[in-house]
Amino acid sequence: MHPNALLDLSTELLRAVLKLDAPADGVVSAFFRKHKALGQRERHTLAETVYTVLRQRPVLQHLAQSGSGPTERRLAVLAWQGSASFLRGALSPKELEWLDQVAQIDRETLAPKLRHNLPEWLAEPLLARLGEAEFWALAASMNEGAPLDLRANVLKAKREEVQQALKQAGIAAEPTPFSPIGLRVEGKPALAKLEIFSSGAVEVQDEGSQLLALMLAPKRGEMVVDFCAGAGGKTLALGAAMRNTGRLYAFDVSGHRLDNLKPRLARSGLSNVHPAQIAHERDDRVKRLTGKIDRVLVDAPCSGLGTLRRNPDLKWRQSPQAVQELQDKQRAILDSAARLLKPGGRLVYATCSLLEAENEAIAEAFGAAHPDFIKLDAAEVLHKAQVERAGELVENGYLRLWPQRHRTDGFFAAVWERKA
Numbered sequence: 001m002h003p004n005a006l007l008d009l010s011t012e013l014l015r016a017v018l019k020l021d022a023p024a025d026g027v028v029s030a031f032f033r034k035h036k037a038l039g040q041r042e043r044h045t046l047a048e049t050v051y052t053v054l055r056q057r058p059v060l061q062h063l064a065q066s067g068s069g070p071t072e073r074r075l076a077v078l079a080w081q082g083s084a085s086f087l088r089g090a091l092s093p094k095e096l097e098w099l100d101q102v103a104q105i106d107r108e109t110l111a112p113k114l115r116h117n118l119p120e121w122l123a124e125p126l127l128a129r130l131g132e133a134e135f136w137a138l139a140a141s142m143n144e145g146a147p148l149d150l151r152a153n154v155l156k157a158k159r160e161e162v163q164q165a166l167k168q169a170g171i172a173a174e175p176t177p178f179s180p181i182g183l184r185v186e187g188k189p190a191l192a193k194l195e196i197f198s199s200g201a202v203e204v205q206d207e208g209s210q211l212l213a214l215m216l217a218p219k220r221g222e223m224v225v226d227f228c229a230g231a232g233g234k235t236l237a238l239g240a241a242m243r244n245t246g247r248l249y250a251f252d253v254s255g256h257r258l259d260n261l262k263p264r265l266a267r268s269g270l271s272n273v274h275p276a277q278i279a280h281e282r283d284d285r286v287k288r289l290t291g292k293i294d295r296v297l298v299d300a301p302c303s304g305l306g307t308l309r310r311n312p313d314l315k316w317r318q319s320p321q322a323v324q325e326l327q328d329k330q331r332a333i334l335d336s337a338a339r340l341l342k343p344g345g346r347l348v349y350a351t352c353s354l355l356e357a358e359n360e361a362i363a364e365a366f367g368a369a370h371p372d373f374i375k376l377d378a379a380e381v382l383h384k385a386q387v388e389r390a391g392e393l394v395e396n397g398y399l400r401l402w403p404q405r406h407r408t409d410g411f412f413a414a415v416w417e418r419k420a
């Protein structure tokens, strides 16, 4: 494709993504479906350029002010993730001169908000919690791609066997530092066609998500509920931990998300999972199980701000008001889910948010209102689940995962046991 045509496409795609009215990954996929003739390398350049703009929007918008022509074209030029000489082939002499001028600017001298590239309402609480040095490490880690983590399906293969099969396919994978069933692969090798994947012996899952499922620690023959199962990332891990015995209900209000669980379930070999769409957290299907369940996972709907490495658009699509609305939902779901537990049962509340408002604040309020639930120390729980260096993952008794510390997405989890 001619350089100018590809730059024009980036401009068009960027215009669609920057409306911020839908998740960026969906907008990019729809664009690629429309432009079927694009090759793999061209798709890579387009997607990475758009994601770079989303990650660094404030600084790029600041630098783009001095140029001319459509703003989205200027942003695409500044964020270009393909070959530099290819890009130069698309630019006018005036644009070339401008690009060279911008390259002279030392970005380290710019204002803090143009260096951390976070909205103020998000930067402020993170800086207060982490302190200067770690806050800047977090901001930098958001600009790095996330590694590809895999989970061995213990029902079908041991981690070492999966590692060996990947090696034979020419893919180097290392054991994850914390999860005893995880493997980490650098880069993005195609896995879908591998036998080890189609046979269900391995699933793609961030190490942080694996740790959440390990914290629930479901046992053979138990009654377990995954209250916000979505496409079932954690459901699959829980079902395998139960060795395909007992009963695992996968609830969600979204039938569409639960539909995405079905092919994964078929591959996994699990027959103990019962997906069920519920209308809301007080649905009759939920009420019927009151006091009957051994373990409940609430992987609550949240701002997703722990996943900014993968979804940088979220920092521009979320707002303090949206977080407040999510808090109401989180409280309501946790309250309803807790009613399901038998005496002695275990409850895990988790999010992939970095904000105390969606994490400690929800957990503390729940604990204060429910004296019959005893908080368990997450470090002990993780240690019992064979997690290495569990103490490094825990703050104030809660699981707290950070991209800059643990190379996982940001996750939070609280664990309680209902008094016997």
Ligand SMILES: C[S@@+](CC[C@H](N)C(=O)[O-])C[C@H]1O[C@@H](n2cnc3c(N)ncnc32)[C@H](O)[C@@H]1O
Binding pocket: 209, 227, 228, 229, 230, 231, 232, 233, 234, 235, 251, 252, 253, 254, 257, 278, 280, 281, 299, 300, 301, 302, 333
């Ligand atoms: C963080 S996602 C779950 C991700 C999933 N557990 C996984 O591991 O792939 C939160 C889910 O909560 C669901 N949800 C939202 N409100 C709900 C409610 N009132 N009751 C149950 N699920 C709800 C959303 O549809 C979404 O799928």
